[in-house]
Amino acid sequence: MLAPMAGYTDRAMRVVSQRFGVEYSVTEMVSAKAVVFGDKKTFNLARIGADEGKVGLQIFGSEPDVMAKAAEILAEGYKEEGYVPPSAIDINMGCPVHKIFSNGEGSSLMKNPELIYKIVSKVSGAVSLPVTVKIRSGVDDAHINAVECAMAAESAGAKMICVHGRTRTQMYSGSVNKEIIKNVKNSVHIPVIANGDIIDSASALDMISYTGADGIMIGRGAVGNPFLFREIISALDGKECPEPTLEERIDVSLSELKLAIEDKGEGVAIPEARKKIACYFKGFRGSAVLRAGINSASSYSEVEKNVLSLLSEK
Numbered sequence: 334m335l336a337p338m339a340g341y342t343d344r345a346m347r348v349v350s351q352r353f354g355v356e357y358s359v360t361e362m363v364s365a366k367a368v369v370f371g372d373k374k375t376f377n378l379a380r381i382g383a384d385e386g387k388v389g390l391q392i393f394g395s396e397p398d399v400m401a402k403a404a405e406i407l408a409e410g411y412k413e414e415g416y417v418p419p420s421a422i423d424i425n426m427g428c429p430v431h432k433i434f435s436n437g438e439g440s441s442l443m444k445n446p447e448l449i450y451k452i453v454s455k456v457s458g459a460v461s462l463p464v465t466v467k468i469r470s471g472v473d474d475a476h477i478n479a480v481e482c483a484m485a486a487e488s489a490g491a492k493m494i495c496v497h498g499r500t501r502t503q504m505y506s507g508s509v510n511k512e513i514i515k516n517v518k519n520s521v522h523i524p525v526i527a528n529g530d531i532i533d534s535a536s537a538l539d540m541i542s543y544t545g546a547d548g549i550m551i552g553r554g555a556v557g558n559p560f561l562f563r564e565i566i567s568a569l570d571g572k573e574c575p576e577p578t579l580e581e582r583i584d585v586s587l588s589e590l591k592l593a594i595e596d597k598g599e600g601v602a603i604p605e606a607r608k609k610i611a612c613y614f615k616g617f618r619g620s621a622v623l624r625a626g627i628n629s630a631s632s633y634s635e636v637e638k639n640v641l642s643l644l645s646e647k
Protein backbone atom coordinates (compact mmCIF):
# COMPACT_ATOMS: atom_id res chain seq x y z
CA MET A 334 0.00 0.00 0.00
CA LEU A 335 1.03 3.56 -0.64
CA ALA A 336 0.91 5.71 2.51
CA PRO A 337 -0.88 9.04 2.76
CA MET A 338 1.63 11.89 2.67
CA ALA A 339 0.47 15.49 2.60
CA GLY A 340 2.16 17.28 -0.29
CA TYR A 341 3.21 13.99 -1.95
CA THR A 342 0.55 11.31 -2.32
CA ASP A 343 -1.39 13.10 -5.02
CA ARG A 344 -3.28 11.51 -7.88
CA ALA A 345 -0.15 11.37 -10.06
CA MET A 346 1.88 9.51 -7.45
CA ARG A 347 -1.00 7.14 -6.77
CA VAL A 348 -1.48 6.30 -10.47
CA VAL A 349 2.22 5.69 -11.00
CA SER A 350 2.53 3.58 -7.85
CA GLN A 351 -0.41 1.49 -8.98
CA ARG A 352 1.38 0.78 -12.25
CA PHE A 353 4.19 -0.74 -10.20
CA GLY A 354 1.88 -3.02 -8.25
CA VAL A 355 0.39 -1.02 -5.38
CA GLU A 356 -2.95 -2.53 -4.46
CA TYR A 357 -4.24 0.26 -2.30
CA SER A 358 -3.38 3.91 -1.68
CA VAL A 359 -4.58 6.50 0.77
CA THR A 360 -5.02 10.15 -0.19
CA GLU A 361 -3.31 13.03 1.58
CA MET A 362 -5.33 13.97 4.63
CA VAL A 363 -8.16 16.44 4.15
CA SER A 364 -9.81 18.49 6.87
CA ALA A 365 -13.29 17.24 7.80
CA LYS A 366 -14.25 20.79 8.76
CA ALA A 367 -13.11 22.16 5.40
CA VAL A 368 -15.17 19.49 3.62
CA VAL A 369 -18.26 20.41 5.60
CA PHE A 370 -17.67 24.12 4.85
CA GLY A 371 -17.46 23.26 1.13
CA ASP A 372 -13.86 24.41 0.61
CA LYS A 373 -13.05 23.96 -3.09
CA LYS A 374 -9.31 23.33 -2.65
CA THR A 375 -10.07 20.53 -0.23
CA PHE A 376 -12.42 18.89 -2.73
CA ASN A 377 -9.68 19.00 -5.34
CA LEU A 378 -7.37 17.10 -2.97
CA ALA A 379 -10.11 14.51 -2.52
CA ARG A 380 -10.55 13.70 -6.22
CA ILE A 381 -9.95 10.06 -7.04
CA GLY A 382 -9.56 9.02 -10.67
CA ALA A 383 -11.09 5.93 -12.23
CA ASP A 384 -7.54 4.84 -13.21
CA GLU A 385 -6.16 4.63 -9.67
CA GLY A 386 -7.39 1.30 -8.34
CA LYS A 387 -8.51 1.17 -4.74
CA VAL A 388 -8.02 4.39 -2.79
CA GLY A 389 -8.95 5.27 0.77
CA LEU A 390 -9.80 8.90 1.39
CA GLN A 391 -8.30 10.20 4.60
CA ILE A 392 -9.96 12.80 6.79
CA PHE A 393 -8.72 14.49 9.94
CA GLY A 394 -10.66 16.20 12.67
CA SER A 395 -11.88 15.65 16.22
CA GLU A 396 -15.62 16.22 16.29
CA PRO A 397 -17.58 13.02 15.63
CA ASP A 398 -20.54 14.80 13.98
CA VAL A 399 -18.34 16.89 11.69
CA MET A 400 -16.25 13.84 10.73
CA ALA A 401 -19.42 11.86 9.98
CA LYS A 402 -20.85 14.66 7.85
CA ALA A 403 -17.56 15.03 5.93
CA ALA A 404 -17.42 11.27 5.33
CA GLU A 405 -20.98 11.30 4.05
CA ILE A 406 -20.18 14.08 1.59
CA LEU A 407 -16.91 12.52 0.42
CA ALA A 408 -18.38 9.01 0.08
CA GLU A 409 -20.48 10.33 -2.80
CA GLY A 410 -17.31 10.98 -4.79
CA TYR A 411 -16.27 13.86 -7.01
CA LYS A 412 -19.09 14.52 -9.44
CA GLU A 413 -17.27 14.66 -12.73
CA GLU A 414 -16.62 12.15 -15.46
CA GLY A 415 -13.45 10.16 -14.90
CA TYR A 416 -13.65 10.35 -11.11
CA VAL A 417 -14.91 7.68 -8.75
CA PRO A 418 -15.96 7.47 -5.09
CA PRO A 419 -13.32 6.32 -2.58
CA SER A 420 -13.01 2.66 -1.60
CA ALA A 421 -12.94 3.54 2.09
CA ILE A 422 -12.90 6.47 4.48
CA ASP A 423 -9.71 6.53 6.53
CA ILE A 424 -9.40 8.49 9.75
CA ASN A 425 -6.10 10.16 10.60
CA MET A 426 -5.04 9.40 14.16
CA GLY A 427 -1.32 9.83 13.62
CA CYS A 428 -0.49 13.31 12.40
CA PRO A 429 2.15 14.72 14.77
CA VAL A 430 2.23 18.31 13.45
CA HIS A 431 1.83 20.86 16.25
CA LYS A 432 -1.06 22.77 14.68
CA ILE A 433 -3.09 19.59 14.23
CA PHE A 434 -2.11 18.01 17.56
CA SER A 435 -2.85 21.13 19.57
CA ASN A 436 -6.32 21.26 17.97
CA GLY A 437 -7.01 17.82 19.41
CA GLU A 438 -6.76 16.21 15.95
CA GLY A 439 -4.43 13.65 14.34
CA SER A 440 -2.28 11.80 16.89
CA SER A 441 -3.95 13.74 19.72
CA LEU A 442 -6.95 11.41 19.31
CA MET A 443 -4.78 8.64 20.75
CA LYS A 444 -4.94 10.42 24.11
CA ASN A 445 -8.61 9.53 24.22
CA PRO A 446 -9.66 6.02 23.10
CA GLU A 447 -13.26 6.83 24.05
CA LEU A 448 -13.25 9.63 21.51
CA ILE A 449 -11.77 7.23 18.96
CA TYR A 450 -14.71 4.94 19.64
CA LYS A 451 -17.20 7.79 19.18
CA ILE A 452 -15.63 9.05 15.96
CA VAL A 453 -15.37 5.62 14.34
CA SER A 454 -18.96 4.72 15.38
CA LYS A 455 -20.37 7.96 14.01
CA VAL A 456 -18.44 7.79 10.76
CA SER A 457 -19.27 4.09 10.29
CA GLY A 458 -22.93 4.86 10.86
CA ALA A 459 -22.89 7.67 8.30
CA VAL A 460 -21.43 5.79 5.31
CA SER A 461 -21.79 2.37 3.76
CA LEU A 462 -18.10 2.37 2.81
CA PRO A 463 -15.59 0.61 5.08
CA VAL A 464 -14.08 2.93 7.68
CA THR A 465 -10.40 2.45 8.48
CA VAL A 466 -7.97 4.17 10.87
CA LYS A 467 -4.29 5.05 10.86
CA ILE A 468 -2.62 5.28 14.24
CA ARG A 469 0.87 5.55 15.73
CA SER A 470 2.34 3.47 18.55
CA GLY A 471 1.17 6.11 21.03
CA VAL A 472 1.60 9.77 21.90
CA ASP A 473 4.95 9.34 23.66
CA ASP A 474 7.09 6.67 25.31
CA ALA A 475 5.08 6.88 28.52
CA HIS A 476 1.82 6.35 26.61
CA ILE A 477 2.23 3.46 24.18
CA ASN A 478 -1.42 2.58 23.74
CA ALA A 479 -1.82 1.51 20.10
CA VAL A 480 -3.44 -1.77 21.24
CA GLU A 481 -6.08 0.04 23.30
CA CYS A 482 -6.79 2.51 20.48
CA ALA A 483 -6.95 -0.26 17.88
CA MET A 484 -9.40 -2.23 20.02
CA ALA A 485 -11.56 0.86 20.50
CA ALA A 486 -11.59 1.44 16.74
CA GLU A 487 -12.37 -2.20 16.00
CA SER A 488 -15.24 -2.35 18.47
CA ALA A 489 -16.67 0.83 16.93
CA GLY A 490 -16.72 -0.77 13.48
CA ALA A 491 -13.32 -0.03 11.88
CA LYS A 492 -12.53 -2.48 9.08
CA MET A 493 -8.75 -2.07 8.93
CA ILE A 494 -6.02 -0.49 11.03
CA CYS A 495 -2.71 0.85 9.87
CA VAL A 496 -0.04 1.26 12.52
CA HIS A 497 2.97 3.53 12.08
CA GLY A 498 5.28 2.15 14.76
CA ARG A 499 6.45 5.50 16.14
CA THR A 500 5.15 7.79 18.85
CA ARG A 501 3.98 11.30 18.16
CA THR A 502 7.06 12.69 19.91
CA GLN A 503 9.33 10.71 17.61
CA MET A 504 7.72 12.41 14.60
CA TYR A 505 9.61 10.64 11.79
CA SER A 506 12.94 9.85 13.47
CA GLY A 507 14.25 7.12 15.74
CA SER A 508 13.52 3.50 15.17
CA VAL A 509 10.15 1.93 14.41
CA ASN A 510 8.60 -0.17 17.16
CA LYS A 511 7.72 -3.38 15.34
CA GLU A 512 6.78 -5.05 18.61
CA ILE A 513 3.79 -2.75 19.08
CA ILE A 514 2.60 -3.45 15.53
CA LYS A 515 2.81 -7.16 16.31
CA ASN A 516 0.87 -6.62 19.54
CA VAL A 517 -1.88 -4.79 17.65
CA LYS A 518 -2.00 -7.61 15.09
CA ASN A 519 -2.42 -10.12 17.91
CA SER A 520 -5.16 -8.10 19.63
CA VAL A 521 -7.71 -7.39 16.89
CA HIS A 522 -9.48 -9.48 14.26
CA ILE A 523 -9.54 -6.97 11.42
CA PRO A 524 -6.60 -6.57 9.00
CA VAL A 525 -3.58 -4.75 10.41
CA ILE A 526 -1.20 -2.93 8.11
CA ALA A 527 2.38 -2.29 9.23
CA ASN A 528 4.06 1.00 8.43
CA GLY A 529 7.37 2.71 9.06
CA ASP A 530 10.83 2.70 7.50
CA ILE A 531 10.22 0.15 4.76
CA ILE A 532 12.80 1.15 2.19
CA ASP A 533 13.68 -2.04 0.32
CA SER A 534 12.62 -5.65 -0.08
CA ALA A 535 14.66 -6.76 2.96
CA SER A 536 12.93 -4.30 5.30
CA ALA A 537 9.56 -5.21 3.76
CA LEU A 538 10.01 -8.94 4.30
CA ASP A 539 11.35 -8.33 7.79
CA MET A 540 8.33 -6.18 8.71
CA ILE A 541 5.90 -8.82 7.46
CA SER A 542 7.60 -11.74 9.18
CA TYR A 543 8.21 -9.91 12.46
CA THR A 544 4.74 -8.43 12.88
CA GLY A 545 2.57 -11.00 11.08
CA ALA A 546 0.73 -7.99 9.62
CA ASP A 547 -1.75 -8.47 6.82
CA GLY A 548 -0.12 -5.86 4.64
CA ILE A 549 2.52 -3.18 4.53
CA MET A 550 2.30 0.49 3.75
CA ILE A 551 5.14 2.59 2.37
CA GLY A 552 5.52 6.35 2.41
CA ARG A 553 8.88 8.08 2.08
CA GLY A 554 10.60 5.10 0.51
CA ALA A 555 8.27 5.35 -2.48
CA VAL A 556 8.86 9.04 -3.26
CA GLY A 557 10.61 9.09 -6.62
CA ASN A 558 10.86 5.33 -6.30
CA PRO A 559 7.70 3.51 -7.36
CA PHE A 560 10.08 0.74 -8.49
CA LEU A 561 10.23 -0.27 -4.82
CA PHE A 562 6.76 -1.81 -5.10
CA ARG A 563 7.87 -3.98 -8.02
CA GLU A 564 10.99 -4.99 -6.11
CA ILE A 565 8.99 -6.01 -3.04
CA ILE A 566 6.37 -7.91 -5.03
CA SER A 567 9.16 -9.84 -6.78
CA ALA A 568 10.81 -10.59 -3.45
CA LEU A 569 7.51 -11.89 -2.07
CA ASP A 570 7.41 -14.26 -5.05
CA GLY A 571 11.01 -15.23 -4.34
CA LYS A 572 12.21 -13.62 -7.56
CA GLU A 573 15.08 -11.28 -8.35
CA CYS A 574 14.09 -7.91 -9.71
CA PRO A 575 16.31 -5.84 -11.99
CA GLU A 576 17.22 -2.30 -10.88
CA PRO A 577 15.40 0.37 -12.87
CA THR A 578 17.59 1.79 -15.62
CA LEU A 579 18.23 5.51 -15.99
CA GLU A 580 15.96 5.49 -19.06
CA GLU A 581 13.13 3.95 -17.04
CA ARG A 582 13.59 6.48 -14.26
CA ILE A 583 13.41 9.29 -16.80
CA ASP A 584 10.32 7.84 -18.41
CA VAL A 585 8.45 7.26 -15.14
CA SER A 586 9.41 10.56 -13.53
CA LEU A 587 8.20 12.49 -16.57
CA SER A 588 4.98 10.51 -16.74
CA GLU A 589 4.32 11.32 -13.06
CA LEU A 590 4.93 14.99 -13.81
CA LYS A 591 2.62 14.90 -16.86
CA LEU A 592 -0.17 13.40 -14.77
CA ALA A 593 0.31 16.05 -12.08
CA ILE A 594 0.18 18.80 -14.71
CA GLU A 595 -3.03 17.36 -16.19
CA ASP A 596 -4.52 17.54 -12.74
CA LYS A 597 -3.25 20.83 -11.36
CA GLY A 598 -1.67 22.77 -14.20
CA GLU A 599 2.04 23.61 -14.59
CA GLY A 600 1.95 26.51 -12.11
CA VAL A 601 1.11 24.22 -9.19
CA ALA A 602 2.44 20.88 -10.39
CA ILE A 603 6.00 21.90 -11.26
CA PRO A 604 6.99 23.50 -7.93
CA GLU A 605 5.41 20.54 -6.11
CA ALA A 606 7.13 17.97 -8.34
CA ARG A 607 10.68 19.35 -7.91
CA LYS A 608 11.37 17.43 -4.70
CA LYS A 609 9.95 14.22 -6.19
CA ILE A 610 11.90 14.41 -9.43
CA ALA A 611 15.11 14.98 -7.49
CA CYS A 612 14.39 11.74 -5.59
CA TYR A 613 14.13 9.76 -8.82
CA PHE A 614 17.77 10.57 -9.59
CA LYS A 615 19.35 10.70 -6.13
CA GLY A 616 22.94 9.54 -6.32
CA PHE A 617 23.08 9.63 -10.12
CA ARG A 618 25.87 11.44 -11.88
CA GLY A 619 24.60 14.92 -12.72
CA SER A 620 21.85 14.91 -10.08
CA ALA A 621 23.09 18.09 -8.35
CA VAL A 622 23.05 19.99 -11.65
CA LEU A 623 19.62 18.52 -12.37
CA ARG A 624 18.28 19.77 -9.01
CA ALA A 625 19.50 23.29 -9.71
CA GLY A 626 18.03 23.14 -13.21
CA ILE A 627 14.58 21.99 -12.19
CA ASN A 628 14.47 24.47 -9.32
CA SER A 629 14.35 27.27 -11.85
CA ALA A 630 12.21 25.44 -14.43
CA SER A 631 8.64 26.57 -14.81
CA SER A 632 7.39 24.52 -17.75
CA TYR A 633 7.22 20.82 -18.60
CA SER A 634 9.61 21.22 -21.51
CA GLU A 635 12.26 22.86 -19.28
CA VAL A 636 12.02 20.04 -16.74
CA GLU A 637 12.16 17.47 -19.53
CA LYS A 638 15.26 19.06 -21.01
CA ASN A 639 17.00 18.98 -17.64
CA VAL A 640 16.03 15.39 -16.96
CA LEU A 641 17.06 14.21 -20.43
CA SER A 642 20.47 15.86 -19.98
CA LEU A 643 21.26 13.09 -17.47
CA LEU A 644 21.58 10.71 -20.42
CA SER A 645 24.69 12.53 -21.57
CA GLU A 646 26.26 11.97 -18.11
CA LYS A 647 26.02 8.19 -18.48
Ligand SMILES: Cc1cc2nc3c(=O)[nH]c(=O)nc-3n(C[C@H](O)[C@H](O)[C@H](O)COP(=O)(O)O)c2cc1C
Nearest residue numbers: 336337338339361362467497529530531551552553
Ligand atom coordinates in the same frame (compact mmCIF):
# COMPACT_ATOMS: atom_id res chain seq x y z
C1 LIG B 1 5.73 14.64 4.27
C2 LIG B 1 4.85 13.64 4.97
C3 LIG B 1 3.48 13.84 4.99
C4 LIG B 1 2.64 12.93 5.66
N1 LIG B 1 1.28 13.12 5.62
C5 LIG B 1 0.47 12.19 6.21
C6 LIG B 1 -0.95 12.32 6.09
O1 LIG B 1 -1.49 13.22 5.45
N2 LIG B 1 -1.70 11.36 6.72
C7 LIG B 1 -1.14 10.31 7.42
O2 LIG B 1 -1.86 9.49 7.97
N3 LIG B 1 0.19 10.19 7.52
C8 LIG B 1 1.00 11.07 6.91
N4 LIG B 1 2.35 10.90 6.96
C9 LIG B 1 2.91 9.70 7.60
C10 LIG B 1 3.10 8.56 6.59
O3 LIG B 1 1.87 8.10 6.08
C11 LIG B 1 3.83 7.36 7.25
O4 LIG B 1 3.04 6.92 8.32
C12 LIG B 1 5.23 7.73 7.77
O5 LIG B 1 5.93 8.53 6.84
C13 LIG B 1 6.04 6.46 8.09
O6 LIG B 1 6.14 5.65 6.95
P1 LIG B 1 7.47 5.65 6.01
O7 LIG B 1 8.65 5.39 6.88
O8 LIG B 1 7.21 4.55 5.02
O9 LIG B 1 7.53 7.00 5.39
C14 LIG B 1 3.20 11.80 6.32
C15 LIG B 1 4.58 11.62 6.29
C16 LIG B 1 5.41 12.51 5.63
C17 LIG B 1 6.90 12.27 5.62
